[in-house]
Amino acid sequence: MTVPETWVALPEGTGFGIDNLPLGVFLGGGGPGFRHGVAIGEHVLDLFGMTGLPVHRTRTLDPFLVAGPGAWRDLREQVTEWLTDDRHRTRVEPHLLRQDAVQLCRPIGVADYVDFYSSRAHAENVGRLFRPDTDPLPPNWRHLPIGYHGRAGTVQVSGTPVVRPCGQLGPPADGLPPFGPTRRLDFEAEVGFVVGAPSEPGNRVPVAAFPAHVFGVCLVNDWSARDLQAWEYVPLGPFLGKSFHTSMSPWIVPLAALEAARVPPPPRETELLPYLRDGDAPWGLDLTLEVRINGQLVSRPPFRDMYWTPAQQLAHLTVNGAALLTGELFASGTVSGAAPDQWGSLLELTANGAQPLTLADGSTRTFLEDGDTVRITASAPGPDGGRIGFGEVAGRVEPARQ
Template sequence: MSDATPLELPEGDLFGPDNLPYGVFTTEDDPDLRRIGVRYGPYVLDAGSAADAFGSSHTGLLQKPNLNPLMAAGRPVWQAVRAELRSWLTAPEHAGTVTQYLIRLEDVTLHLPFEVADYVDFYASEHHATNVGRIFRPGGEPLTPNWKHLPIGYHGRSGTVVVSGTPVARPQGQRKAPDETSPSFGPSRRLDIEAEVGFVVGAPSGLGEPVPQSDFREHVFGVCLVNDWSARDIQAWEYVPLGPFLGKSFATSVSAWVTPLDALDAARTEPPRRTHPLLDYLEDSAGGEPGGLDLRISVSLNGHTIAEPPFSAMYWTAAQQLAHMTVNGASLRTGDLFASGTVSGPEVRQRGCLLELTWSGRDPVELPDGKRTFLEDGDEVVITAWAPGPDGSRIGLGEVSGRIHPAADRNG
C-alpha cells in the first residue's frame, strides 16, 4: 500500500471493509473538536465530514462528539450507516471523495467512544469460576450452587471506565493478609488484570420490560475489549458479604474502537454444552442463531504474550446475560456497558488473569525482565483479539492497554 492509494489495504488487514469499527478522535490542529471516526486499515475516516460530502441523511448523527446518538437510533439506522460507510470506502466511484477524509491513525488522539451509562460485570467463564473456587475453597465444591442456573454479575462504577492507554494508578485501600491480625491501609500488593469482552447497549428499553434473548441484536450496538483491573487483596477483605467494591471500582479500561455486532456474524458459534436445565428465559437450545462468539484473545505483559484465552469457551452468552440483567424489569439505557467477566479456557496458557495464571502467586509467570505474581509499577498490559470474518478473513478488535503507575501519595 502507498499513500497514493490508501483504500488499497494489504491482504489480511484486520480492519478492512468487513470490520469498520467506530471510535472518537481529535487531531493536533483542533484538539477540542471530538469527531466520530471509523477505522479502515491504518487510517481513520472522519465519518461526519464524509457523510456531509456524500449528502447522507445520517450526517447529523455522525457529526456528534460521541457515539451515543447513533447508538440510540436503533438497528435499522446502524445497518444503513454501515452500508453507506462500506460503499464510500469500496465503490470505485467514491474513491476520489472519501480519500479526502482519511487521516493516518498515528495523527489522531483517540478518546472514550461513548458516554457510559451503567456498567455491569459478569462471571461467565466456567473455567475461571472453577479455578477461583479451587484457589479460595480448596477441597470444597469450586462452583457455587447457583452458578449453572444463572449468569452471576454485579453493578460496577461507570464513572471510572477509561479509554485504552489511560494510565492506571495503583489503588490504595484496606488489606488484610491471612497471617495478619488486623487490616492495614496502603497500596494494593496483589494488583491484577481481567481479560474480558464488553457489549455496548444502543437502543434503550422501558422500565418493567424484560429483554428476551431474541431481541439481543435490537439493543446491542457493538463489542469492545475490556480490562477490568482488580486489586485482589482489597477485594478479598471487603467483599464479604456484599461483593466487589473498592477492589474493582478504581479503573476499568475499554478499547477505543467499538466493533459493530454485524461485523461478527461469521464468528457466531455454539456455546459449551449445558449441564443443568435452564429456566425458560435463559434457555437457548431451541435453535436459531448461535449465541457464542469465536473471539481469539491475546494478553501481553511488557510486550510478552502470557495468555491466549478463547471466548468461545464462555458458558454464559451475552444474550443470556442481557436477558438476565433485565428479567426483573430493569431498564436499558443507551451507553450501558456489560462485560463478560474474566475469559479463561481449560489450559494454563488460556487463563485470563494473574490470579489463575500464578495460582494466587504460587507459580510466578516467567518474563525476560523477571518473574511476576501480580503487577508491578511500570508494567504495561495489552489485550488484543481477532475473530473469523467472511470468506476466511479475520476481524480485528481494537486493543485495550494500560500501564501501572505508582499509588497516589495519600494516607489512610
Template sequence: MTLTSWVPVPAESDFPVQNLPYGVFEPAGGAARVGVAIGEHVLDLAAALGDEVFARPSLNAFMAQGRRRWQEVRARITELLTDERHRPSAEPALHRLADVRLLMPFEVADYVDFYSSEHHAANIGRMFRPDSEPLMPNWKHLPVGYHGRAGTVVPSGTPIVRPNGQRKPPQATAPGFGPSQRLDIEAEVGFVVGTGSELGEPVALADFAEHVFGVCLVNDWSARDIQAWEYVPLGPFLGKSFATSVSPWIVPLDALEAARVAPPERDHELLGYLRDRADWGLDLTMRVRLNGHQVSEPPFATMYWTAAQQLAHMTVNGASLRTGDLYASGTVSGPEPGQRGSFMELSWGGKEPLELPGGGTRSFLEDGDEVTITATAPGADGVRIGFGEVTGRIEPAR
C-alpha cells in the same frame, strides 16, 4: 467474491472493510468526532456522510437511533469504501490513524460485570475453597454479575494508579491500609448497549441484536487483596471500582456474523428466559501481553454464558437499559494454563510465579508494568476481524 476496498488495507490489518468498527477520534487541530477504521486510516463520518450526528465526541446519539439506522449507515459506508466511483468524494474524509488521537468512544451510562467463564470461576473456587465444590450452587443456573462504577471506565492508554485500601493478610489479626500488593487484570469482552428499554419490561433473548450496538475489549483491573477483605457479604467494591479500561473501537454485531458459535453444552435444562434460541457465542481469540511479552491466549468461545443470556438476565427483573450501558463478560479463561485471563490464575494465587524473558518473574503487577489485550475473530470472506487493543500502564499509588 471477496469484498475489497480502494483504501489500501495491509494483509494483517485488524480493520478490513468487512469490519468497519466505530470510534471517536480527534484530528490534528480539529474537534473530536465519530469515525470508522479502515486499514491504517479512519474515515470521518460527518464529512463523508454529511450527517451532524457524527460531528460529536461520542457515539451515543448515533447508537440511540436503533438497529435499522445502524444497518443503513454500515451499508452506505461499505459502498463508499468499495465502489471506486465514490473515491473522489470519500478520500478527502480519510485521516491516517497515526496522525489522530483516539478517545473514549461512548459515554458510559451504567456498567455491569459478569462472571461467565466456567474455567475462571472453577479456578478461583479451587484456590479459595479447596475442600468444596469449585462452583457455587447458583453458577450454572444464572449469569452471576455485579454493578460496577461507570465513572471510572476509561479509554485505552489511560494510566492506572495503584489503588489504596484496607488489606488483611490471612495471618494478620486486624486489617492494615496501603497500596494494593496484588494488583491484577481481567481480560474481558464488553458489549455496548445502543437502544434502551422501558422500566419494568424485560429484554428477551431474541431481542439481543435490537439493543446491543457492538463489542469492545475490556480490562477490569482488580486489587485482589482489597477485594478479598471487603467482598463478603455484598461482593466487589473498592477492589474493582478504581478503573476499568476499554478499547477505542466498537465492532458492530453485523461484522461478527461469521464468528458466531454455539455455547458449550449445558449439563442441565435452563429456565425459559435463558434457554438458547440462537447461537450467540463468539469465536474470539484474545491475547494478553505483559510489557510486550505474550503471557496468555484466552478463548472467548468457551464462555458458558453468552452476551444474549447476560442481557436477558440483567433485565429479567424489569431493570431498564440506557444508551451507553456497558456490560462485560467477566474474565475469559480456557481449560489450559496458557489460556487464563488473570494473573491470579496464571500464577495460581502467587504460588507459581510466571517466568518472563530475561529471567524475571511476576505474580501480580508491579509499578511500570504495561498490559495490552488484543483479540481477533473470523470475518466474512475469510478475513480476520480485529478489535484493536486495550492498554494500561501501572503508576505508583498516590
C-alpha cells in the same frame, strides 16, 4: 458472504478490513472537536467530514447509537459503498485520516456498567484456589450469569494510565486493618458489549432481542486489586477492589461484522429457566484473545468456551425489569480456557502468587508491578476466511498516589 473489494490500500493481515468497519470517536486530524470515525486499515474515516451531520460530531457515539438497528445498518451500507465504489474515491480520500495522527477517545458515555463471571474455567480455577474442599462453583453458577454492578465513571479508554489503588489490605493487625497501595494488582482479560437501543423500565429483553439492543463488541480489562477484593467482598461482593479503573478499547466492532464468528455455547448439564434458553438464537462467539505483559505473550484465552453468552447475560440483566440505557457497557468477566496458557488473569496464572510467572527478560511476576504495561488484543473469523480485529486495550501501571 463475499466480501467486496475496497480501493483503500490495506496492510497485509489487517483486522480492520471492509468486512469490519468498527466505530469510534476521535480528536484531531485537522477537524473540529470530537468526531465519529470508522476504522479501515491504518486509517479512520471522518464521518462528520463526510456527512456534515451533527450526530457525528459529538463526544460519544451515544446520539447515533440510540437511533437503533435500522440506522446502524444504513450507515454500514453507506460506508461500504463509499469505500468500495471508485466513483466516491475523490470525495472520500480527504476524509481518510491516519489513525496515528488522531487521538482515539472513549467511544461511549458508559451510562451504566455491569461485569459478569461467565467463564466456567475461570470460576472453577478461582473456586479451587479459595474453596479447595468444596465444589468450586457456587450453587447458583449453573443457573444464572453471576455479575456485579460496577462504577461507570471509572471506565477509561485504552492507554489511560492505571494508578495503583490504595485501600484496606486485609484483616486487622494490632487492632486495625493494614492500609496502603494494593500488593496484588491484577488484570482480567474480558470482552465487552455496548448497548445502543434502550429498553423501557419494567420490560424484559429476551435472548432473541440481543441484536436489537446491542450495537457491538469491544475489549475490556477489568483491573483488580486482589487483596482489597478478598477483604471486602463478603457479604456483598466486589467494590473498591474493582471500581478504581476499568479499561475499554476505543473501537466498537458491530455485531453485523461477527456473523461468521457465531458458534453454539458449550453444552449445559443443567436445565435453564425459559428466559435463559437460547437454542433458537445462540450467541457464542469464536474470539481469540491474546494477553501481553511488557510485550511478552502470557495467555491466549478462547472466548468461544464461555458458558454464558452475551445474549443470556442481557436477558438476565433485564429479567427484573431493569431498563437498558444507550451507551451502557456490560462485560463478560474474565475469559479463561481449560489449559494454563489460556487463563485470563494473574490470579490463575500464578496460583494466587504461589507460582511466579517468568517473563522474557528473566524477571518474575506474582502480580503487576509499577511500570508494567498490559496489552490485550483479539480477533475473530470473518467472511471469506478473513479475520476481524478488535484493536487493543492497553494500560500502564503508575505508582499509588498518597
